[in-house]
Amino acid sequence: MACSIARTLDVIGEPWSPLILRNVYVGINRFDQIQQSLDISRKVLTERLKWLVESGVLERREYSSRPPRHEYALTAKGLELCDLLLVMVRWGDRWTAGEAGPPVLYRHHACGEISHVELRCAVCDRPMGAADVDVLPGPGAGAPAGSHDLPGADRYEHAGP
Amino acid sequence: MACSIARTLDVIGEPWSPLILRNVYVGINRFDQIQQSLDISRKVLTERLKWLVESGVLERREYSSRPPRHEYALTAKGLELCDLLLVMVRWGDRWTAGEAGPPVLYRHHACGEISHVELRCAVCDRPMGAADVDVLPGPGAGAPAGSHDLPGADRYEHAGP
DNA sequence: TTCGGTTAGTTCCTTCAAGGAACTTACGAG
DNA sequence: CTCGTAAGTTCCTTGAAGGAACTAACCGAA
Numbered sequence: 001m002a003c004s005i006a007r008t009l010d011v012i013g014e015p016w017s018p019l020i021l022r023n024v025y026v027g028i029n030r031f032d033q034i035q036q037s038l039d040i041s042r043k044v045l046t047e048r049l050k051w052l053v054e055s056g057v058l059e060r061r062e063y064s065s066r067p068p069r070h071e072y073a074l075t076a077k078g079l080e081l082c083d084l085l086l087v088m089v090r091w092g093d094r095w096t097a098g099e100a101g102p103p104v105l106y107r108h109h110a111c112g113e114i115s116h117v118e119l120r121c122a123v124c125d126r127p128m129g130a131a132d133v134d135v136l137p138g139p140g141a142g143a144p145a146g147s148h149d150l151p152g153a154d155r156y157e158h159a160g161p
Numbered sequence: 162m163a164c165s166i167a168r169t170l171d172v173i174g175e176p177w178s179p180l181i182l183r184n185v186y187v188g189i190n191r192f193d194q195i196q197q198s199l200d201i202s203r204k205v206l207t208e209r210l211k212w213l214v215e216s217g218v219l220e221r222r223e224y225s226s227r228p229p230r231h232e233y234a235l236t237a238k239g240l241e242l243c244d245l246l247l248v249m250v251r252w253g254d255r256w257t258a259g260e261a262g263p264p265v266l267y268r269h270h271a272c273g274e275i276s277h278v279e280l281r282c283a284v285c286d287r288p289m290g291a292a293d294v295d296v297l298p299g300p301g302a303g304a305p306a307g308s309h310d311l312p313g314a315d316r317y318e319h320a321g322p
Numbered sequence: 323t324t325c326g327g328t329t330a331g332t333t334c335c336t337t338c339a340a341g342g343a344a345c346t347t348a349c350g351a352g
Numbered sequence: 353c354t355c356g357t358a359a360g361t362t363c364c365t366t367g368a369a370g371g372a373a374c375t376a377a378c379c380g381a382a
Contacts, residue, residue, distance in 0.1 A: 004265070032329060041370045041371065042371090044368090066377085069329060103299050105296075110285060117281065119281075122277050136267070140261040230349095230358060
């Protein structure tokens with residue numbers, strides 16, 4: 001579990017990143033639009049966008065040369081990150097609901113119904129949450145036994161298995 | 162979509178929080194254990210734990226009075242947040258895999274197989290990801306039409322619908 | 323041709339939060 | 353009586369975030 005979470009957080013761990021991602025997802029994908037809708041500092045937005053592009057989550061593309069204008073689009077990698085947002089939304093709706101119900105609804109293309117996501121087991125299709133699994137060391141585990149503080153560890157790479 | 166993400170991020174938005182949650186989930190649930198395994202500053206850990214307890218995600222319980230000793234445990238609310246971690250792990254494994262495969266594996270109690278989570282539609286059971294939904298305004302939407310910058314907004318509450 | 327206006331950033335300065343190391347409290351063991 | 357441990361606090365230093373203003377590259381209108 002450890003390092004995959006850390007690696008994911010390395011990409012979208014800072015608080016603004018998921019909100020930026022969400023905005024691009026819903027079509028707010030130009031610099032000034034994002035900056036105004038989130039009320040984020042232009043400097044930080046520049047940094048985050050650069051990082052998200054470097055990480056392969058967003059793509060910066062020119063929609064007009066002369067005047068050079070750019071917009072940001074989700075890659076396949078980024079679109080799958082938005083699945084994570086869907087799960088966040090689900091939790092936020094369930095546990096921190098405002099007075100008036102969820103602010104946004106999702107209609108599933110396949111069935112046309114207003115719905116929400118559920119976690120299922122990829123093998124047996126039954127519900128699969130954190131309460132329904134055992135955690136075992138896998139092939140990429142840092143070291144067999146009880147070793148923490150791997151040496152060349154970057155930010156977020158502290159967490160041992 | 163907006164504010165539910167923001168509300169969720171308000172609880173676990175800072176980078177350390179998901180890692181703390183994960184540690185408690187796997188049984189590393191005392192102050193010094195967490196501090197050492199994450200190599201996090203004691204001060205910040207204190208703050209995060211306090212916040213997670215206030216948010217109802219963790220519970221601080223005394224496992225020994227005199228000497229007063231405490232440990233942290235997940236609440237139901239917190240356990241469901243761990244579902245989010247499972248989805249993070251899935252993404253991290255797929256897109257930022259190390260050389261040697263995933264560091265941790267999950268065995269599903271119901272079927273006994275090593276597996277991973279999939280997102281399904283709660284209504285029709287078919288796969289449901291960010292690519293498979295339309296986003297519509299819901300009952301709790303800030304305002305009907307194109308209004309941003311709601312006034313009394315706290316941190317993360319900037320994001321309009 | 324000059325005067326805005328728009329988009330996408332930089333630059334600079336100030337404030338706030340994170341990190342690190344040492345200190346505190348409350349006990350129990352030798 | 354000193355040592356060790358768990359769970360924090362306190363203090364100081366560094367790094368990142370926020371804010372406002374400035375730049376660049378063009379377009380269209382006066």
